[in-house]
Amino acid sequence: MTDISKVYSGKVRDVYAxxxxxxxxxxxxxxxxxxxxxxxxxxxxxxxxxxISVFWFNYLKDIVENHLISADINEIYKVIPRNIAEDLDGRSMLVKKGKRVDIEVIIRGYLSGSAWKEYQKSNSVCGIKLPKGLKESEKLPEIIFTPSTKAPDGEHDINITEQEASKIAGKDVIKIIKEKSVAIYKKASEYASTKGIIIADTKFEYGIVDGKVILIDEIFTPDSSRFWDKEKYAPGKSQENFDKQFVRDYLIAINWNKQPPVPELPKDIVEKTKARYLEVQRRLCE
Known part of the structure; x- marks a missing residue:
């Protein structure tokens, strides 16, 4: 049996070597x-x-290689002991270990969230000039690549320009990441559209394995993406969503100051959040 040890506990994921x-x-x-x-x-x-991540990793592997080896629990148990953690089935991925690129990649097809706030002030997003007169949630004239720093847990990521990202990760690496990210966003958006979902924006992480840039972490999930209901889409306002924005909106509505103590979620908010996530899974994967 392979040696295994816990190396990281993040906001959502626990990681074992x-x-x-x-x-x-x-x-x-x-x-x-x-x-x-x-x-x-x-x-x-x-x-x-x-x-959802496993579905997308397989669907998009013709465009960019990813870290997934297997999400089959029987395959996973061939290399790890069964007592390492409870309830691994269905929530675990065995993946290639790589060197993380310390940039969070954000791809935007629509004007929303922090991009909308920045646009209102400057008519630009991460140094990219946009046409005047765009409305909240409007489809952008073209897909834009807006990287941010990868901050330690508890600190805020900072939006940066493509040039600043190149200084951190290297010009050649950022060029590959940008091309691959735009390509998979296009392919995923076209597929999601046939399922009644608009992918407004999303974030990716990349790593380097054997000198090759690959996709890591998660991909096109309700935690990492804005998913809107295509049937109810109407620019000029915030949209009906199937993602974590529902929880953010609740926390804003109760006037939480974004400082400890962190409030509990009421049962109905938890149930409605789960229902939204399940709806994305049903539409995309079934």
């Missing part, structure tokens, strides 16, 4: 907002995120 060249990533039912882990769990959230 499996030998020298693999990781076990376990998606928990934790949920985070505004860089804080909420004290309330969302039942089965980790399983939903894992199922």
């Amino acid at each position: 499996v030998g020298d060249d693999k990781l076990l990533i376990v998606a928990t039912d934790r949920i985070s907002c505004f860089d804080f882990i909420l004290p309330t769990l969302v039942p089965d959230k980790g399983k939903i995120l894992t199922k």
Whole structure:
């Protein structure tokens, strides 16, 4: 049996080293907002995120290689002991270990969230000039690449320009990441559209394995993306969503100051959050 040890516990995922060249990533039912882990769990959230990520990793592997080795628990148990953690089935991925690129990649097809706030002030997003007169949630004239720093847990990521990202990760690496990210966003958006979902924006993480840039972490989940209901889409306002924005909106509505103590989520908010995540899984994966 391969040596295994816990190396990291993030906002949502616990990560174990499996030998020298693999990781076990376990998606928990934790949920985070505004860089804080909420004290309330969302039942089965980790399983939903894992199922969606595995679907996309397979769907998009013709465009960019990814870190997934297997999400089959029987395959995973061939290399790790069964007592390493409880409830691994459905929420675990055995993946290649790589060197993380310390940039968070954000791809935007629509004007929303922090991009909308920045646009209102400057008619630009991360140094990219946009036409005047765009409305909230409007489709952008073209897909834009807006990287941010990868801040330690508890600190805020900072939006940066493509040039600043190149200084951190290297010009050649950023060029590959930008091309691959735009390509997978296009392919995923076209597929999601046939399922009644608009992918307004999303974030990716990349790593380097054997000198090659690959996709890591999660991909096109309700934690990492804005998913809107295509049938109800109407520019000029915030949109009906199937993602974590629902929880953010609740926390804003109760006037939480985004400082400890972090409030519990009421039962109905938890149930409605789970229902939104399950709806994304149903539409995309079934």
